[in-house]
Amino acid sequence: MTLELVDVSMDYGLRGREKRALDGVNITVSPREFLCVVGASGSGKSTLLSLVAGLTTPTSGVITIDGRPITGPGPDRGLVFQTGSLYPWRTVERNVAFGLELLDLDAAERRRRVDWYLAETGLADVRRSLPRQLSGGQQQRAAIARALVCEPDVLLLDEPFGALDVQTKEDMQLLIRQIWRDTGTTVLMVTHDVEEAVFLGTRVVVLASDPGRVAADLRIPLAEDRTLATKRSPAFLELRASVEDLVRAQHRSGVAR
């Protein structure tokens, strides 16, 4: 699976008074990659994900998966929002099962798949709970499991840990790394947290603001096996600092002061 954005631009607003959110973005995501997109607010990060998800159509340019253009949303591109996208009337297991209920699967097959992802995300004990009974971290794990059970080509994460406290966030970062390695899925994640991007990504793309465009695209040469200790290693700290400088430079150039 290769995801390609070619010269993608996006304008918002009425004719004649458009605001350019993304300007000529070119990104190629290779199979099994964990690509993190960082940028300050106004860099069009969320617009980028919504375009890849197919929820909006670019003003110009094309987005393709294995050469086929994206025409709309579909289960081949699973999406996880920052908060509150679980179905509040469905239990955890029925939230996770949603995508499978739409397919022609018998109950046993569905159950087997749901069980695997509940176990993978550590939700087996709360499978019959309603979303409001879960902690913020559990809710995000359920949302991730719900997207993954459809076996997407690429998992799209829109600031998925942005609303969590620091400790929970670190737990979730370790979990998503583990899920990524266990399932072999491709991940495209958007965040404003540089540390998170460098820690998680095999590659980091820095977006400049107003309008959003690619300012830098760098490989993260850290070992596959990353633990919380990785965050204290000199190599990590150096990478983090250089990406932070890039983001800051782009932020300055965007805001006149």
Added chain:
Amino acid sequence: MKAALAERSADVRATWPPLPRRTRSRRTALTIRTPLSRRAATALTVGSLAVPFACWVVLSATGAVPATFLPAPGAVLSAGWEMARSGELAVDAWTTTRRVLEGFGLAVLVSVPLGILMGTFHAGQAAFEPVIGLLRYLPASAFIPLLIIWLGLGEPSKIAILFIGTVFFNTLMTADVVRGVPRALIDVSYTLGARRGEVLRKVVVPHALPGIIDAVRVNAAAAWNFVVVAELVNSTAGLGYRIVRAQRFLQTDKIFAVLVVIGVIGVTIDVALRLVRARVGRWAA
């Protein structure tokens, strides 16, 4: 430059008089959104029922108000008992209830799908919202003469008044609830592979259902009002009819008894719908 700024503002601030301080208001029983003790709350609730009732007893017992205007509680009870024993109360109550079930039931059958349509599709909103927004301000009781001309004096005109009185409000309220379904839930459903109809059926409707029941509950109270209005004009049975008849013979005790029955049935409907709402909307608690 930053240092200069700090110096300058420090200079200026030294010349400012201290800000006046406000005294804080004391905590009382009327502090906003502060729980009351259980005993105080119970006392207020009991008092709000007992005081008016006591006034009624005293006023009628002392004869300060003639019994023709304000019958004694005992007289109301025996009038009610009399009507219940003769069977006419049951017939009237059922006739009225059936009209509500038919007229308001029809209104729900029309307004809920229409409201879902309006809340889901911009086209539905553009097509219906202006018309319905206007129609709902036409009082249903003003339609009574017209409906009698169109539909005659029988059941259809009474059902129609109920329908007109509730259908527009229930449509707009349903549309509002449906519009409240979070965008993110709809978007995420598409990315999970749901088609338009499935999003409507499996996401929009379940999310809106508790709110729709709330709208129905509010408008059921309105329907219960309209049915009595409809029955005041040319009926041969029903609680409204019984009131008009009692008026003709100055039987205020009967009127009071019927009012009590109307109240009791209304509250029963409300409680029943509340229970349904609590069951359906458990997830929202």
